[in-house]
Structure formats: structure tokens, C-alpha cells
Amino acid sequence: MNDPSDQPETEPAAKIDFAPRTSVEQVEEGHDLAPKFDSDGLIPCVTTDAANGEVLMLGYMNREALEKTILTGEAYYWSRSRQVLWHKGATSGLVQQVVEIRIDDDQDAIWLRVHIQAGAHSDPASCHVGYRSCFYRAVELKTGRIGFAEKEKTFDPEVVYRDTPNPTVL
Amino acid sequence: MNDPSDQPETEPAAKIDFAPRTSVEQVEEGHDLAPKFDSDGLIPCVTTDAANGEVLMLGYMNREALEKTILTGEAYYWSRSRQVLWHKGATSGLVQQVVEIRIDDDQDAIWLRVHIQAGAHSDPASCHVGYRSCFYRAVELKTGRIGFAEKEKTFDPEVVYRDTPNPTVL
Numbered sequence: 001m002n003d004p005s006d007q008p009e010t011e012p013a014a015k016i017d018f019a020p021r022t023s024v025e026q027v028e029e030g031h032d033l034a035p036k037f038d039s040d041g042l043i044p045c046v047t048t049d050a051a052n053g054e055v056l057m058l059g060y061m062n063r064e065a066l067e068k069t070i071l072t073g074e075a076y077y078w079s080r081s082r083q084v085l086w087h088k089g090a091t092s093g094l095v096q097q098v099v100e101i102r103i104d105d106d107q108d109a110i111w112l113r114v115h116i117q118a119g120a121h122s123d124p125a126s127c128h129v130g131y132r133s134c135f136y137r138a139v140e141l142k143t144g145r146i147g148f149a150e151k152e153k154t155f156d157p158e159v160v161y162r163d164t165p166n167p168t169v170l
Numbered sequence: 171m172n173d174p175s176d177q178p179e180t181e182p183a184a185k186i187d188f189a190p191r192t193s194v195e196q197v198e199e200g201h202d203l204a205p206k207f208d209s210d211g212l213i214p215c216v217t218t219d220a221a222n223g224e225v226l227m228l229g230y231m232n233r234e235a236l237e238k239t240i241l242t243g244e245a246y247y248w249s250r251s252r253q254v255l256w257h258k259g260a261t262s263g264l265v266q267q268v269v270e271i272r273i274d275d276d277q278d279a280i281w282l283r284v285h286i287q288a289g290a291h292s293d294p295a296s297c298h299v300g301y302r303s304c305f306y307r308a309v310e311l312k313t314g315r316i317g318f319a320e321k322e323k324t325f326d327p328e329v330v331y332r333d334t335p336n337p338t339v340l
Contacts, residue, residue, distance in 0.1 A: 016314035017314065022340075023340070024338045024340065027338060027340065028299050028338055030316070031315065032316065033316050044228060046225055046228055052223065053222065053223020055216055055225075057274070058214060058281075070313075070314045071312060073312075098311065100308055100319075101309040102225070103307055103308075103316065105301075105304045105306070109228040109304075109305075111225045111228075111305045127275055129199070131275075134279075135273065135274050135281045137273055138271060138272050138273075139203055139240060139273055140271075141240060141241075141268065142240065142241060143186075144186035144187065144203045144240045145201065146200070146201045146202065146203050147201070149270075167276070168194045168197060168276040169206075169276065170191045170193070170194065
């Protein structure tokens, strides 16, 4: 992914320079953005609601998604199920405006704090099932039983997503 | 990982039954705990401070780590750098007491809300570099430049971790 010839020729304008990873000190204590993408070219991204700290989703970014997120201030991910660059909210209208981007100590994880625009049909939400957070269920300590932490969906996914295939993979 | 013979013979007592994944509806809307482990047998886990919603770290759990976390109420992870089960805080004293375990829509990510015990030498913290959160740096929009969101370390990692090797991998 670090080969300069990978840069798309059709968008030569703005780009973000990711630094090579040269030392533990540089990666942990430095000012160079030197993200570590995994063997699939992806870095995990935790996205929280800037208003209340709730974890909304855990997604993945490839190099292009991270670059577009930094440049545009809107959240882009790589959809592993559809294998495409994914501008969150393009279908649902629930675009994530980035308030802050954090990166972790060894630069192999991203944390986005976002503000969610409410779509035409719905309250602010981020989950394709219709809940506010993707993490709408809790696992009970000791037993492992699952209960619903969110009681009601904030939108009807059949209205918002219509013919879009469900991304959940068994 | 689903072979019953994988169960450790020395700890036959309590165990958590993970359900097989049989349908999208079961996984997304059901009460069965049916986590999806990746090809390395791992599931990513976002850990936040229950007191203020701050994202502390993004770790990984294998089947045993998730089971122990549910059964004990303390956070266990799988250390990818050391390739061992990792009881967070065993070295530093900064044990993570689990307040709530959430699981996401397609059950391929965990969210732990934790309370961190302060260690003998330190304030509550979670990062091996010495900061409160592993996400102590912010990436500037438009430019990609990195700045420090946390200005001071909460403990001295050379005192707390002594001879423990640094887990960061280039």
C-alpha cells in the first residue's frame, strides 16, 4: 500500500502524506502520521457520538478512506462486505461529520468523534438495523445472556435502505 | 475454535456457551451470544472509561479472553504481540473492572465499559506509553498533522512496566 504508484491518477490534488514507520519512538511519541494497515490494507476505526461519548460503530478504513476522512471532515470507511469505499450516510442520509480524529499509541487504530446529521426520514442513528448505536445489545456478566440496551429503533431500515442488501455476514 | 476438545481440561467448571450463527435475524435481533471470530480467532474490542466515555484502547479477544471477561467481570484480551492471554493490569496493577459488555449488530465487535483501578504507583490509566488513553494524539483535519490531545503522562512506564518489552510492532 506504500507504493507511490498506488495513488489514483485522477485525483492528484490534495493528499495526505503517511510517513514510513521508522522507530517505536517515532510511532508512539512523534508528530508523524504513520498508520499501520493490516495484511488486508485496513485499520480499525472506533466511532463515537461526540455529544455523549456513546460508541456508535466499529468500522475499517483503507488508505483512501482515512485520507478522504482527513481531507473532507466526513467519515469514510472500507466496506468489507461490499468491498467498496463507503461514504457513511450516502444511502441513509446519516452522514457523520468528524469533530475529532484520534490515533492510538502504535498507530494501528483510529477513533473518530462525530456529529451525525439527521436524515430526512429519521433521528440521528448509525446502525443499519435501525438502532442509534450498532452496540444496542448488552452481554450479561456471569451468564453471557444477551439483552437489549436500546429498547426502540430510531428509524425503519426497510424505508431508509430499501433495496440495499444487508451487510451482515454469517 | 468450536471444537469442544479445545476447552481447557483444567478449568471444567463455568463456561459460556457461544451459539452457532444460523441466520441474520438470529445474529442481529436475537438473544443468542453468537460472536464472530476472524480467521485468527479474534474479535476486536473497544474499551471506554465508564466514567466519562473516553475511548481507552482497542484490543482483541480470543474465545477464552471473551469467556473469562464475562465470567470474572475483569477485562481479558489476547495479546497479538506476545501471543498470550492478557489479563489487563496484571503487570501494571491497572485492572479494568467491567461495568457493561456490549456487542454490535453482526456480533463481530465488543464494547467494554470499564472502571479502572488505580495502581499503587499511578493514577488510573490504560496505555503502556503512560497516558490515560491509548488515543492521546489527535490528527488534524485537512493536513493530517498529529498533535498531542493529552499533554502529560499519568504514570512513568519505566517504573510501572520495568523490564516488560514494549508491545509496539513496527
